Amino acid sequence: MSIVHKDERILLAHGGGGSLMRGLIEDLILKRLNNPVLARLEDSAVLPPLPGGGEVTSGRLAFTTDSYVVKPLFFKGGDIGKLAVCGTVNDLAASGARPLWLTLSFIIEEGFPIDQLERIVDAVSEASGQAEVKVVAGDIKVVERGAADGLYINTSGIGVVAEGVNLSPSLIKEGDKVLVSGPIGEHGMAVIAARDQVELDIDVESDVAPLGGLVRDILDNGQAVHFLRDPTRGGLAAVLNEAASAAGLTIRLFEDKIPLKSGVKAISEMLGLDPLSLACEGRMVAIVEGKGAGKILKQMRQSPLGKEASIIGEVLSPLVARVILETKVGGRRTVDMPYGEELPRIC
Amino acid sequence: MKSLSGYSDASLCKKLAGYIKRLAKDLGRPVSFMEVCGTHTMAIFRFGLRQMLPSEVHLISGPGCPVCVTPPSYIDLAIEISKIDGVIIATFGDMVRVPGTHSSLEKEKARGADVRVVYSPLGALEIARKNPEKRVVFLAVGFETTAPTVAAGVLRARQEGLKNFHILSGHRLIPPAIRALLAAGSNVDGFLLPGHVSVIIGSGPYEFIPKEFGVPAVVTGFEPVDILLALRMLLSQMSEDRQEVEIEYNRAARPEGNEKALEMLYKVFEADEGQWRGLGRIPESALSLKHDFRFLAAEGVFDIALGPSREPSGCRCGEVLRGVLEPEECGLFGTSCTPQHAIGPCMVSSEGTCAAHYKYERSPAPLERA
Structure with missing residues (x-):
């Protein structure tokens, strides 16, 4: 008989390692995330050999970890569960890796509604299916009321980088083109809109999505892709400043080429935010060989998550400013590294 | 839209x-x-x-x-009030990080002061309604644009008989400042x-x-x-x-202005001498609560002996505000004074001149070769 009921709340004992925790894992987690590795519920996941038969049979491992503290937990277009899968999957994808396995750890505040936890694990299940990754290990800790704000998630991920794939800002060179896979700033704006303080009647959904497939499609070009990064905290401005600094070059952006939904633009203006520094959770920035850029753009646009991809800029020899923007009206300005903390707990 | x-x-x-x-x-x-x-x-x-x-x-x-021209003494007073038990400071976000003589509201918040960011005076009123056992002080900073909304808030507070809502008026008026400059x-x-x-x-x-x-x-x-x-x-x-x-802005501004807003503004406030950062004391350049509303003035409610206030050492915001110094000419600009570690208000505020120069046009100008 199930020991999880809809109206129940998380008790300290759910994290105590006893039968209550076992019940929670079996009834709530395993039902949604079942796979042979996880189902063993042992101290560590013993992973199968790298999947054979497909394009990845060997290669270097990529390993990453990220914690998710987004507030609120649910927002238009997603929730913390979907975010915890996509964020880590996208970090792997940006390294050129094919994401394979994830761990999933919860820190839950005593009293957290179990039906919300179910929704979150459902989202983890759906997103990991979409991303073609398996959750192979996990953990649940419960802290007393007030010691955490609802629920936090940590995910770690392992992926494999195929032979011949090599991405690094040091490969960026003059004449390269800068691409983005879709409209920017939607995740950041969706989270702002979901916070109680700002009452905004806007239709902006988070772009949160797993980008492993899109990256696999464009990496078919082998050497033409020099650098990939998902523009999360700090948005496009932060990613491109980091890339340009690491490469010792300057990036020039064209404002009229940067995809931006009108809702995001309007609210940014109203709140005095720069869309260039708003977070995305389902977009990839690619810096690629100038010659191959048209082909890569086409491949991005054929991918379901890259329909609105665009070539937004180019790499120049080094100027004093790292990133410059040719504005829509014909002016020009520096795009600075965002300072951070303007929007805490965005992911 | x-x-x-x-x-x-x-x-x-x-x-x-x-x-x-x-x-x-x-x-x-x-x-x-x-x-x-x-x-x-x-x-x-x-x-x-x-x-x-x-x-x-x-x-x-x-x-x-507005935040930049607010003198250090105002910031210091706000900081002292924030330290009093049972006080909630409600303020626009830009004000939180402005350094006073010894501290900032941001630092006091980390030490336990209750400082809350609001987007309008009505947000501060709402906090007062929800916390009847606390005293809420709204930092009323801004020019003629913000003052009518604050006046509306003051009228509402009186109408509702809210006893725990106070304002610390730092409002300033634009034309007297232009006159002083000229x-x-x-x-x-x-x-x-x-x-x-x-x-x-x-x-x-x-x-x-x-x-x-x-x-x-x-x-x-x-x-x-x-x-x-x-x-x-x-x-x-x-x-x-x-x-x-x-x-030029004739789709919104008319020669006679907005009479209704002005009427509300001068129902609650009267022009008074005011201290400006960088410009000194200017007659008729500030807004004080009129006699009928003075019971809402935070200065009268809290008995605070303020030590001498001073500008941050080396900060040349005053000259920047008068337009006689480019931010880049200040020795602190971009070295010890950056948006992350701002020393002067012009680097703190999202509308500050130093912040604009730093963020969008750090010297030397774009397209100059390194």
């Missing part, structure tokens, strides 16, 4: 930039125009408009960022006047600028076309040897 896309039309902007170039060339001498409003400063930098102007046209920023001997050839302030007060209060000081002025909106058009109007006045107050 009504589309303003026409006001950022690239070809129109280029055309206007062309007119500006020709007019400036015909004048045959460099000119300096001051944008008084912080929102203009940010718009000019964000759209990269300075790069579209000929070298003869120099834009300087004036004392139009009277001190300014080399400004023309003013871009603040559009939002002018929606409230109209163009009348600026008439002294051409009449007494012989300087052209244009009430200006905030889109790229607005700003370029206003610059062209200033240059036209100069080349035709006219000096008047013109309104």
Whole structure:
């Protein structure tokens, strides 16, 4: 008989390692995330050999970890569960890796509604299916009321980088083109809109999505892709400043080429935010060989998550400013590294 | 939302930039125009408009960022009040990080003070309603644009009989500041006047600028076309040897202003002498609560003995606010004073001149070779 009921709340004992925790894992987690590795519920996941038969049979491992503290937990277009899968999957994808396995750890505040936890694990299940990754290990800790704000998630991920794939800002060179896979700033704006303080009647959904497939499609070009990064905290401005600094070059952006939904633009203006520094959770920035850029753009646009991809800029020899923007009206300005903390707990 | 896309039309902007170039060339001498409003400063930098102007046209920023012109003594008083048990400080976000003489609201918050960011005075009223056992002090900072909303909040508080809502008025008025600048001997050839302030007060209060000081002025909106058009109007006045107050922002500002807002404003407030950072004491330049509302003034409620207030050491925000110093000329700019570790308010506020220079145009200018 199930020991999880809809109206129940998380008790300290759910994290105590006893039968209550076992019940929670079996009834709530395993039902949604079942796979042979996880189902063993042992101290560590013993992973199968790298999947054979497909394009990845060997290669270097990529390993990453990220914690998710987004507030609120649910927002238009997603929730913390979907975010915890996509964020880590996208970090792997940006390294050129094919994401394979994830761990999933919860820190839950005593009293957290179990039906919300179910929704979150459902989202983890759906997103990991979409991303073609398996959750192979996990953990649940419960802290007393007030010691955490609802629920936090940590995910770690392992992926494999195929032979011949090599991405690094040091490969960026003059004449390269800068691409983005879709409209920017939607995740950041969706989270702002979901916070109680700002009452905004806007239709902006988070772009949160797993980008492993899109990256696999464009990496078919082998050497033409020099650098990939998902523009999360700090948005496009932060990613491109980091890339340009690491490469010792300057990036020039064209404002009229940067995809931006009108809702995001309007609210940014109203709140005095720069869309260039708003977070995305389902977009990839690619810096690629100038010659191959048209082909890569086409491949991005054929991918379901890259329909609105665009070539937004180019790499120049080094100027004093790292990133410059040719504005829509014909002016020009520096795009600075965002300072951070303007929007805490965005992911 | 009504589309303003026409006001950022690239070809129109280029055309206007062309007119500006020709007019400036015909004048045959460099000119300096001051944008008084912080929102203009940010718009000019964000759209990269300075790069579209000929070298003869120099834009300087004036004392139009409300947080920046607020004197250290006000910040110190707010900080002292925040330390009192049972007090909630409600403030606009920009104010939180401004350094006072010894501390900032941000630091006091980390030490346990209850400091909350609100987007309007009505947000502060709501906090007061929800916390009847606490005393809520709203930091009322801003120009003629914000003051009517604060007046509305004060009237509402009295009507509801809210006993725990107080304001610390730091409101300042724009025309007396412009007068003080001109009277001190300014080399400004023309003013871009603040559009939002002018929606409230109209163009009348600026008439002294051409009449007494012989300087052209244009009430200006905030889109790229607005700003370029206003610059062209200033240059036209100069080349035709006219000096008047013109309104470029005529889709929102009228010569007589908004009488209803003004009526509400002066029901609650009266003009008073005020201290400005960088400009000193200026008569009739601040708003104090009128006698009937003085019971809401935070200064009267809390008995605070304030030590001497001083500007942060080495900070030259005062000169930046008067338009006599470019941020880059300050020894602290970009080294010890950055948006992450701001020393002066002009680097803290999102409308501050130093913040705009740092964020959008860190010297040397873009496209210069490293």
